[in-house]
Every structure is written in structure tokens, then in C-alpha cells.
Amino acid sequence: MLALALALAALGTSARALPSADELLDSALAAPAAAYRGRVLVVQWYGRAPDGSLRTRASELAVAVKPPDRVRRELLAPDGSVERVLVSDGSRERATLCRTGRTVVAQVPGAGETDAAPEARREILRRNYELIVGTAAPVAGREVWRLSFVPKSAGKARLALWIDKDSKTILRVKRWLPGRPFARDSQFLVFEPGAELDDSLFRVDAATAEIAAAHPPSPLTMAELRAKGAAMPEGLPGGFAFESGAALKVRGSVVLQARYTDGLSTLSLFQTDRPVHLPKNASVPAGRNPLPGPLSASAAGKIMQWRSGRRHFVMMSDVSRALMGKIAAAVAAAR
Amino acid sequence: MNEHIEGVELSSLIDGALDAAARARAAAHLSACAPCRAELESLRAFKRLAADAPRRALPADLALRLERRHVAAPPWALLTRPRVWAPAGALAAAALAAALWLRSTQAPAELPLEPLVAAHEAAAGQTLTPEPVLVASADADSAALLADDGAGGSAE
Structure with a gap:
């Protein structure tokens, strides 16, 4: 009887039905139904060394999540000791450097905000990416669905999610630029759903914490940006559409920011009346795709600056340099 | 159709996307196959859960x-x-x-x-x-x- 049941179960897995991409995306973005904890390994590939070998970085984290929105992440040292702790209660987060004990409490940006046009974002996503659902090898010993985001235009990264079939938790996320040695892959090595987690693990307040002021400027429409002198288009190559704008005050100058989205990633375009300082040792020589200005690297992605008449533009994005060149040309043509 | 109903076909059955002939074949198979019926019910439950939940707003990034x-x-x-x-x-x-x-x-x-x-x-x-x-x-x-x-x- 047991053998028959096992045989039927084995046959059943081969006929496992697939949910739709929208259903998987909704479940992946939803707050978890139950608490869980685990160990996450993050690996990053960031180009090649002069001898042609791949450059890589890795880090390991201990993660604990308690619904609806409490998260604790511990960055671990090789010996398993805790280097840094980040705790969030959904509206505020506390970051602590364990070696010095220094602690900062900051507001989580976007906390409490609602999207005025959720279907518009989905439409942009569908316009720019093909979403493909499939099965994959288990992650952390768990059966998963795989949801892939394949860009419809060149020069953009692909993204894949591995989602636990039972808990609907994202167990693995990988983002990579096809054919290029740049990628980031984070996955659970150990996943424990239904863990008992004490509330004290997620306490944000700390007696000696420094409080970081966190009040971003109110978003502006394109019409409001243009009234302030912005010369930026509504749409950009690569399927990027204007999302919102902002006017920043930096050292007495007004810096106009236009934010664009392709449904999956954002691109920022800044317009200033003075150049922005890019450190010399961060600059990169022009490659096969000549750009109108110097290119630099940062944790925010690639940064390119160029001048057009009396205006200075700075672009921040993670798309290819070829696409950045096309976008800069589109901005020049829009004037 | 192989020994069991393919996953994609099962999803299409629930979504009402199969033609009459395919629906009839699926119904005939389901009447005799407990694993496929169980899989069908599991997928129905997941879809009900997803349908009852509010539509998620996608962040820009x-x-x-x-x-x-x-x-x-x-x-x-x-x-x-x-x-x-x-x-x-x-x-x-x-x-x-x-x-x-x-x-x-x-x-x-x-x-x-x-x-x-x-x-x-x-x-x-x-x-x-x-x-x-x-x-x-x-x-x-x-x-x-x-x-x-x-x-x-x-x-x-």
C-alpha cells in the first residue's frame, strides 16, 4: 500500500500544474502568511580581473521574518559571528555595527504610500518584459516554481525568482546581464518555515540610537518639472516611462530629478546648472560604444554625466552602456 | 496526452481556455485519475487564494x-x-x-x-x-x- 502511494506521488509531480505569472508575482510580493527564518548566501559577479578571471564577492546572512512586515537580517562573518544587524518593523529600521555598537534608526522610504495606478505599472512591465513560469530544481530542499522576467529590448538585465510552492516565499533571486560577467544571486541555503520567533528580535528602538531624518521631497509631475525648467522627455529608449519627479536643493543649486521605470527597474535623470563631481579614479575609458560623457561606477549602478548647452545631465541606471548612449541621445533630441 | 494531464493543460482547464474536445478528454481522464484530481484541486485552491488577495501594486523598481x-x-x-x-x-x-x-x-x-x-x-x-x-x-x-x-x- 505504501509502495503504491509513493508511486502515485512520484507520478503526480510530473503533472504539477503551473500558476499564471500574475498569480506568482502577487504571491511573491505579498506579506508572508507565517513566520520563517533561514540562512541566505549572496554571490555577486562584477567583471573580470586583468588575467581574465571572474571577480566575485560573497556574503552570508541570517534572516528572520515575522508577519506582517517585521524583518531581521544579520550579516555574518566567516566564523559565524554577527557583523551587522538590520531590523525593520515596516515603518522604521534600525541598523547596528556590532563591533562599535553604533546604531542608526531611519524611516523606511515609501512606508505607508499607496500606488495610485497599479494597473499602469503592470502594463509597463508586460510591455517591456516577457514573464515565463516554469519548474526548477529544489532550493534549500524545497520544491519551487520559477518566474523569469525576460527583457524585450537589448541592453537590460534578466531576473529570475524561485518561489516556494507551499509558503510562496521567494527562496532565490538572480539578476544578470546576458553574455556579460555581471550578476547577483541570493538564495536560501537553509529555510525554516513556521519558526517560533520572539518579538524582541524585531525591536527597532534603541537607547543610544542616532535618528536619521528621512523626509524626501514631494513627487512632481512632468508638467511641474518643466515649469521649473526641465528639458527631459516623457519616454526613453528601452521602454522607460516617466514615473515622477523631484526638485532637490544641493549647495544652493536646484537639481531636477526625473525618475523613469520600465516596470522592473528605475532610471534617474538629473538636470543641473553646474557639473557634478565624479571622482577621477571611478571613471572608465570609452569602450566600443562612445558616450557623450564620462562613466562612473557606484553602488547605485552606472553613472554618466554629460553637458548639453548650459545644462548638465547625470543619468543613473544599471542598463548597458550602449543603451545609456541611446538614452542620452534621446534627451538631446527632446530639447 | 501522456499518462497524466500536462500542467499547462490543467491550468487551461481551470481558466476555461480549453476547447470542447480537450475539455471532454480532460474530464474523462480526471474521472479515473486521483493524482490529477488532487492536483486540480490544489491549483484551484491556490488560484482562489490569489484571487481573494488584493491586487498587488508593483513598485517602480x-x-x-x-x-x-x-x-x-x-x-x-x-x-x-x-x-x-x-x-x-x-x-x-x-x-x-x-x-x-x-x-x-x-x-x-x-x-x-x-x-x-x-x-x-x-x-x-x-x-x-x-x-x-x-x-x-x-x-x-x-x-x-x-x-x-x-x-x-x-x-x-
């Missing part, structure tokens, strides 16, 4: 939000920045005072990059204080990252 569900970008910049820079000696103090006065009387020719990076990352749903590794002055590898990007540009 969906990719980063999905990645950062595991690994957040915390306000490490504030933590690793020194609280106080105290010059040593009277000469150093005088030099500092002169530099600060000069700075206050002349508008700098260039704007700092950090506030723009902070604004970009805030828009991407991150904390308002970006990571300390900003523009490769602290991370020589980042420049190498971009240098290599140009080598294979034609593949894109």
Missing part, C-alpha cells in the same frame, strides 16, 4: 525590491562615517578654519554626487542613506566592473 527582500541596503553610510573630525595641533586648526571660511565665501564649482545617489536610491525604495561604497573611490573593483562592460558591447 520591482527588481531591486525583489532582490532586497533578502538583502537590504541599510543606512550603513551613517554608521561608518566618523562623528567628529578633530584636527591635531594649532596649525591644523588654523588651516581648517581657513578652509571652512574660504568654502563659505566661494560657491563650489561642482556639486557633490552623494545627494543625487541618495535621491536615486530613495526612489528605488531603499533607505535614504546610501551604502558607503559610492563612487569607486572606496571600491577600486567597481571601475573594473565598468571597464569590462565595454569589451562585449556588440553582443547587446
Whole structure:
């Protein structure tokens, strides 16, 4: 009887039905139904060394999540000791450097905000990416669905999610630029759903914490940006559409920011009346795709600056340099 | 159809996307196959759950939000920045005072990059204080990252 049941179960897995991409995306973005904890390994590939070998970085984290929105992440040292702790209660987060004990409490940006046009974002996503659902090898010993985001235009990264079939938790996320040695892959090595987690693990307040002021400027429409002198288009190559704008005050100058989205990633375009300082040792020589200005690297992605008449533009994005060149040309043509 | 109903076909059956002939074949198989009936019910339950939940609003930087569900970008910049820079000696103090006065009387020719990076990352749903590794002055590898990007540009 047991053998028959096992045989039927084995046959059943081969006929496992697939949910739709929208259903998987909704479940992946939803707050978890139950608490869980685990160990996450993050690996990053960031180009090649002069001898042609791949450059890589890795880090390991201990993660604990308690619904609806409490998260604790511990960055671990090789010996398993805790280097840094980040705790969030959904509206505020506390970051602590364990070696010095220094602690900062900051507001989580976007906390409490609602999207005025959720279907518009989905439409942009569908316009720019093909979403493909499939099965994959288990992650952390768990059966998963795989949801892939394949860009419809060149020069953009692909993204894949591995989602636990039972808990609907994202167990693995990988983002990579096809054919290029740049990628980031984070996955659970150990996943424990239904863990008992004490509330004290997620306490944000700390007696000696420094409080970081966190009040971003109110978003502006394109019409409001243009009234302030912005010369930026509504749409950009690569399927990027204007999302919102902002006017920043930096050292007495007004810096106009236009934010664009392709449904999956954002691109920022800044317009200033003075150049922005890019450190010399961060600059990169022009490659096969000549750009109108110097290119630099940062944790925010690639940064390119160029001048057009009396205006200075700075672009921040993670798309290819070829696409950045096309976008800069589109901005020049829009004037 | 092989021994069992294919997953895609089962999904289509629930969604009402099969033609009459395919529906009849599926119904006939389901009447005799317990594993496929169980799978059908499991998928129906999942779809009911998804349908009952509110439609999720997608963040503008969906990719980063999905990645950062595991690994957040915390306000490490504030933590690793020194609280106080105290010059040593009277000469150093005088030099500092002169530099600060000069700075206050002349508008700098260039704007700092950090506030723009902070604004970009805030828009991407991150904390308002970006990571300390900003523009490769602290991370020589980042420049190498971009240098290599140009080598294979034609593949894109």
C-alpha cells in the first residue's frame, strides 16, 4: 500500500500544474502568511580581473521574518559571528555595527504610500518584459516554481525568482546581464518555515540610537518639472516611462530629478546648472560604444554625466552602456 | 496526452481556455485519475487564494525590491562615517578654519554626487542613506566592473 502511494506521488509531480505569472508575482510580493527564518548566501559577479578571471564577492546572512512586515537580517562573518544587524518593523529600521555598537534608526522610504495606478505599472512591465513560469530544481530542499522576467529590448538585465510552492516565499533571486560577467544571486541555503520567533528580535528602538531624518521631497509631475525648467522627455529608449519627479536643493543649486521605470527597474535623470563631481579614479575609458560623457561606477549602478548647452545631465541606471548612449541621445533630441 | 494531464493543460482547464474536445478528454481522464484530481484541486485552491488577495501594486523598481527582500541596503553610510573630525595641533586648526571660511565665501564649482545617489536610491525604495561604497573611490573593483562592460558591447 505504501509502495503504491509513493508511486502515485512520484507520478503526480510530473503533472504539477503551473500558476499564471500574475498569480506568482502577487504571491511573491505579498506579506508572508507565517513566520520563517533561514540562512541566505549572496554571490555577486562584477567583471573580470586583468588575467581574465571572474571577480566575485560573497556574503552570508541570517534572516528572520515575522508577519506582517517585521524583518531581521544579520550579516555574518566567516566564523559565524554577527557583523551587522538590520531590523525593520515596516515603518522604521534600525541598523547596528556590532563591533562599535553604533546604531542608526531611519524611516523606511515609501512606508505607508499607496500606488495610485497599479494597473499602469503592470502594463509597463508586460510591455517591456516577457514573464515565463516554469519548474526548477529544489532550493534549500524545497520544491519551487520559477518566474523569469525576460527583457524585450537589448541592453537590460534578466531576473529570475524561485518561489516556494507551499509558503510562496521567494527562496532565490538572480539578476544578470546576458553574455556579460555581471550578476547577483541570493538564495536560501537553509529555510525554516513556521519558526517560533520572539518579538524582541524585531525591536527597532534603541537607547543610544542616532535618528536619521528621512523626509524626501514631494513627487512632481512632468508638467511641474518643466515649469521649473526641465528639458527631459516623457519616454526613453528601452521602454522607460516617466514615473515622477523631484526638485532637490544641493549647495544652493536646484537639481531636477526625473525618475523613469520600465516596470522592473528605475532610471534617474538629473538636470543641473553646474557639473557634478565624479571622482577621477571611478571613471572608465570609452569602450566600443562612445558616450557623450564620462562613466562612473557606484553602488547605485552606472553613472554618466554629460553637458548639453548650459545644462548638465547625470543619468543613473544599471542598463548597458550602449543603451545609456541611446538614452542620452534621446534627451538631446527632446530639447 | 501522456499518462497524466500536462500542467499547462490543467491550468487551461481551470481558466476555461480549453476547447470542447480537450475539455471532454480532460474530464474523462480526471474521472479515473486521483493524482490529477488532487492536483486540480490544489491549483484551484491556490488560484482562489490569489484571487481573494488584493491586487498587488508593483513598485517602480520591482527588481531591486525583489532582490532586497533578502538583502537590504541599510543606512550603513551613517554608521561608518566618523562623528567628529578633530584636527591635531594649532596649525591644523588654523588651516581648517581657513578652509571652512574660504568654502563659505566661494560657491563650489561642482556639486557633490552623494545627494543625487541618495535621491536615486530613495526612489528605488531603499533607505535614504546610501551604502558607503559610492563612487569607486572606496571600491577600486567597481571601475573594473565598468571597464569590462565595454569589451562585449556588440553582443547587446
